Amino acid sequence: xxxxxRFSIQGLRNKILYCSVLYTLxxxxxxxxxxxxxxxxxxxxxxxxxxxxxxxxxxxxxxEYLNSIQEITLQIGSRSQLxxxxxHYAQGRWTLDELREFSDLRMDEARQASNTVRxxxxxxxxxxxxxxxxxxxxxxxxxxxFSQLTRPMAETHLVDPFVLQGExxxxxxxxxxxxxxVQIGQDIVIFSTAKLQRILWDKSxxxxxxxxxxGKTIQNHAVLFFPGRKGEEEAYNLSNQSPLxxxxxxxxxxxxxxxxxxxxxxNGEGVVIAHTPVAGTAWGLVLTMDExxxxxxxxxxxxxxxxxxLLLTALGAFGMGATLRPMTGRVLVYARELDDLNxxxxxxxxxxxxxxxxxxxxxxQWEQTFEAIADAVAIVDSKGQILKMNRAASTLVRELxxxxxxxxxxxxxxxxxxxxxxxxxxxxxxxKEPRCCERxxxxxxxxxxxxxxxxxxxxxxxxxxxYVTHEITERKKMERAKDEMxxxxxxxxxxxxxAILGFVEFMLDNEVEREQQxxxxxxxxxxxxxxxxxxxxxxxxxxxxxxxxxxxFAPLKICPLLEQAVNQFRVTSPKHTLRAECPPExxxxxxxxxxxxxxIKNLLSNAVxxxxxxxxxxCAARREGKMLLMSVRDQGMGIALAERERIFEQFYRIDxxxxxxxxxxxxxxxxxxxxxxxxxxxxxLESEVGVGxxxxxxxxxxxxxxxxxxxxx
Ligand code: ADP
Numbered sequence: 001x002x003x004x005x006r007f008s009i010q011g012l013r014n015k016i017l018y019c020s021v022l023y024t025l026x027x028x029x030x031x032x033x034x035x036x037x038x039x040x041x042x043x044x045x046x047x048x049x050x051x052x053x054x055x056x057x058x059x060x061x062x063x064e065y066l067n068s069i070q071e072i073t074l075q076i077g078s079r080s081q082l083x084x085x086x087x088h089y090a091q092g093r094w095t096l097d098e099l100r101e102f103s104d105l106r107m108d109e110a111r112q113a114s115n116t117v118r119x120x121x122x123x124x125x126x127x128x129x130x131x132x133x134x135x136x137x138x139x140x141x142x143x144x145x146f147s148q149l150t151r152p153m154a155e156t157h158l159v160d161p162f163v164l165q166g167e168x169x170x171x172x173x174x175x176x177x178x179x180x181x182v183q184i185g186q187d188i189v190i191f192s193t194a195k196l197q198r199i200l201w202d203k204s205x206x207x208x209x210x211x212x213x214x215g216k217t218i219q220n221h222a223v224l225f226f227p228g229r230k231g232e233e234e235a236y237n238l239s240n241q242s243p244l245x246x247x248x249x250x251x252x253x254x255x256x257x258x259x260x261x262x263x264x265x266x267n268g269e270g271v272v273i274a275h276t277p278v279a280g281t282a283w284g285l286v287l288t289m290d291e292x293x294x295x296x297x298x299x300x301x302x303x304x305x306x307x308x309x310l311l312l313t314a315l316g317a318f319g320m321g322a323t324l325r326p327m328t329g330r331v332l333v334y335a336r337e338l339d340d341l342n343x344x345x346x347x348x349x350x351x352x353x354x355x356x357x358x359x360x361x362x363x364x365q366w367e368q369t370f371e372a373i374a375d376a377v378a379i380v381d382s383k384g385q386i387l388k389m390n391r392a393a394s395t396l397v398r399e400l401x402x403x404x405x406x407x408x409x410x411x412x413x414x415x416x417x418x419x420x421x422x423x424x425x426x427x428x429x430x431x432k433e434p435r436c437c438e439r440x441x442x443x444x445x446x447x448x449x450x451x452x453x454x455x456x457x458x459x460x461x462x463x464x465x466x467y468v469t470h471e472i473t474e475r476k477k478m479e480r481a482k483d484e485m486x487x488x489x490x491x492x493x494x495x496x497x498x499a500i501l502g503f504v505e506f507m508l509d510n511e512v513e514r515e516q517q518x519x520x521x522x523x524x525x526x527x528x529x530x531x532x533x534x535x536x537x538x539x540x541x542x543x544x545x546x547x548x549x550x551x552x553f554a555p556l557k558i559c560p561l562l563e564q565a566v567n568q569f570r571v572t573s574p575k576h577t578l579r580a581e582c583p584p585e586x587x588x589x590x591x592x593x594x595x596x597x598x599x600i601k602n603l604l605s606n607a608v609x610x611x612x613x614x615x616x617x618x619c620a621a622r623r624e625g626k627m628l629l630m631s632v633r634d635q636g637m638g639i640a641l642a643e644r645e646r647i648f649e650q651f652y653r654i655d656x657x658x659x660x661x662x663x664x665x666x667x668x669x670x671x672x673x674x675x676x677x678x679x680x681x682x683x684x685l686e687s688e689v690g691v692g693x694x695x696x697x698x699x700x701x702x703x704x705x706x707x708x709x710x711x712x713x
Pocket of ligand 1: 606610634637654666667
């Protein structure tokens with residue numbers, strides 16, 4: 001039987017739980033990752049924008065300041081009286097001294113109008129210093145700077161910061177035009193860079209590591225106008241080799257604003273920079289911040305986000321577990337019930353299978369037994385309909401059907417309508433008890449013993465019957481033969497007894513003469529001998545079959561025996577001519593003399609008995625190889641071919657309805673065969689009905705110790 005698949009419910013439940021929790025975790029993680037990634041990117045953008053914003057604010061402040069100093073410069077240059085005086089000098093109407101005298105005081109006023117102006121130099125159109133205020137000693141002492149500043153400029157120009165008298169200053173060079181638009185002089189206004197430095201050194205919004213740098217690239221070098229941090233190093237306009245700043249200033253000079261991450265430096269820290277150009281200059285403003293600090297809020301954000309995600313995930317998993325647990329618990333209960341049911345079912349199926357197998361085996365046994373029964377068995381229902389027959393019954397029915405035209409065989413044995421005997425189905429149905437009877441074929445050739453048993457259902461109701469039919473033809477024949485034998489024996493015995501009784505009574509009741517007495521007594525003797533022979537035959541046959549070892553074998557002269565028997569019968573059978581034919585020097589037979597005499601007498605008695613018309617009876621003997629062959633020939637009624645084997649059976653007599661056969665009991669030939677077989681010989685016959693019969697029997701020749709045939713004694 002294929003086993004039902006078994007699985008662990010607990011295991012299944014755990015798997016469901018684990019899988020659900022895992023799937024929930026995975027789903028939450030994926031969702032978190034998908035949603036967190038843009039968030040983090042957005043946050044990074046935000047941080048970058050913050051940095052960019054910081055650099056742009058500073059740039060705006062720087063630009064505003066630069067605008068303001070340019071504005072101041074322009075205002076100084078636009079003073080009309082001074083311009084007129086310059087024009088007078090340019091046209092040659094005033095001398096340089098007149099101009100200087102006129103300008104000096106007024107220029108000082110102009111300088112003092114703005115507290116951010118640190119110094120002022122005015123040049124005439126021919127390059128002479130007209131006025132010089134503020135910074136002392138004057139810058140003309142530094143020829144390099146001076147030459148740079150005094151170079152004629154076509155328009156207002158901001159000069160990069162430079163160091164003057166130990167102070168970092170800015171200068172705005174402004175050409176002064178006449179009212180007609182002709183250049184008549186040039187102002188060099190010097191401003192302090194303190195404000196610029198204040199703007200840049202203001203650390204607000206830049207964290208701890210943030211620094212801002214103002215500068216530009218000159219000939220592939222980054223030049224810082226002043227240190228990135230207050231008090232760090234009081235060096236100005238330093239050329240800086242930092243590739244980072246170089247790149248940043250380069251980008252600014254190219255007019256680009258942006259944020260950039262720079263690879264980790266030697267100390268292993270990355271830097272984030274924001275750069276922007278300062279409008280109207282070649283300057284750039286750069287803001288740097290350590291990547292770690294820059295990333296700190298991001299990292300914090302990430303940590304808190306990840307924490308939330310994990311918390312959420314854990315809560316989700318827990319929630320899923322908590323939701324699934326009771327559900328799977330129910331599943332577990334159902335599954336257990338199912339498992340129990342399954343087990344019960346398996347048990348039931350197994351039991352049924354066993355029962356089915358047993359049933360099949362018992363059915364098989366029953367079927368085989370049914371078929372093996374030698375008696376004809378037929379099962380009929382309550383209406384007499386045949387439901388089943390075994391092999392013997394089918395064969396018998398077939399035989400009867402073909403032997404008796406007009407019958408199908410069944411009707412002769414099992415058809416209840418055909419019989420009104422003791423084992424009819426009606427009686428069985430009525431009395432519910434097993435029945436038995438004998439049935440015979442129409443011409444009473446075959447006989448059957450029929451038993452009929454009831455078939456009873458659960459409700460104790462009879463629903464049919466079983467016929468068991470046993471053929472008893474042979475037994476019947478035996479019985480008949482026995483009956484006949486008994487009547488024959490009694491008849492055969494009674495005849496001589498009647499004669500004996502009659503003669504003896506007559507002699508007792510009457511005076512009988514001596515001669516007649518002898519005559520009577522001879523008859524009594526003959527009848528007594530006949531009776532004796534009859535009884536001996538009967539008893540001998542019974543004894544012979546059991547006592548073969550009590551034979552007394554010895555070399556036996558057969559001829560004297562034949563002659564003796566012939567002589568005896570010659571006396572009692574005057575109608576027949578009896579003679580013995582014996583060749584001389586016939587070897588002796590190895591035989592029991594008394595038994596062989598009985599054989600010869602039986603054969604002679606039959607020859608006489610079954611040739612009632614008389615005739616010749618010859619008793620002969622001759623040698624045939626190692627055997628002696630004896631024969632008894634008569635000229636009697638002969639024996640039909642069909643009877644020649646059977647006449648040797650016990651009690652078998654040829655049925656002669658014409659009653660022409662004298663009495664007998666069918667034992668004579670059976671005895672002959674027994675005796676001859678016990679000697680190692682055989683018996684057979686030749687016959688022709690109405691002509692006569694010859695019975696032969698053979699006996700082994702007696703052999704002496706030298707292996708020679710023993711002569712007759
Ligand atoms: P019984 O003679 O007592 O009937 P047997 O066994 O001697 O029994 O013989 C059996 C039968 O064989 C006889 O009934 C008879 O019909 C037949 N039979 C025997 N011998 C002869 C014979 N010589 N001629 C014709 N029939 C014979």
